[in-house]
Amino acid sequence: xxxxxxxxxxxxxxxxxxxxxxxxxxxxxxxxxxxxxxxxxxxxxxxxxxxxxxxxxxxxxxxxxxxxxxxxxxxxxxxxxxxxxxxxxxxxxxxxxxxxxxxxxxxxxxxx
Numbered sequence: 001x002x003x004x005x006x007x008x009x010x011x012x013x014x015x016x017x018x019x020x021x022x023x024x025x026x027x028x029x030x031x032x033x034x035x036x037x038x039x040x041x042x043x044x045x046x047x048x049x050x051x052x053x054x055x056x057x058x059x060x061x062x063x064x065x066x067x068x069x070x071x072x073x074x075x076x077x078x079x080x081x082x083x084x085x086x087x088x089x090x091x092x093x094x095x096x097x098x099x100x101x102x103x104x105x106x107x108x109x110x111x112x
Contacts, residue, residue: 001035001053005043015043019051032056 004016019037027034035053042049055063072079083090 001037003051003053017041017043017051027054030054033060 001019001022002016003018004014006014017040019035019040022035022037025034025036026032033055035055036051038050039048040051041047067079
């Protein structure tokens, strides 16, 4: 994950920091994905910082809508290679969106 910035008024070019080993988790208290990395180098000094980025479900929806449009036609192999390993999770998300929640190990629905 790369975060870049450019000055809004005093533009000195693009500065960037990169997360090399981000940790992703669900924050159930605020219902969002939390992305953390510690000890990330500063944009322009030798300082190091701990970052937390939060992504709401609404923002995740917007990201998925972007990827589901032109990129699926322009870069299908890249999308398939990246997302195929999480097909089980994607299918669980689709299932909950159509009203099928919580499949148990024995094949019976929790909500049945």
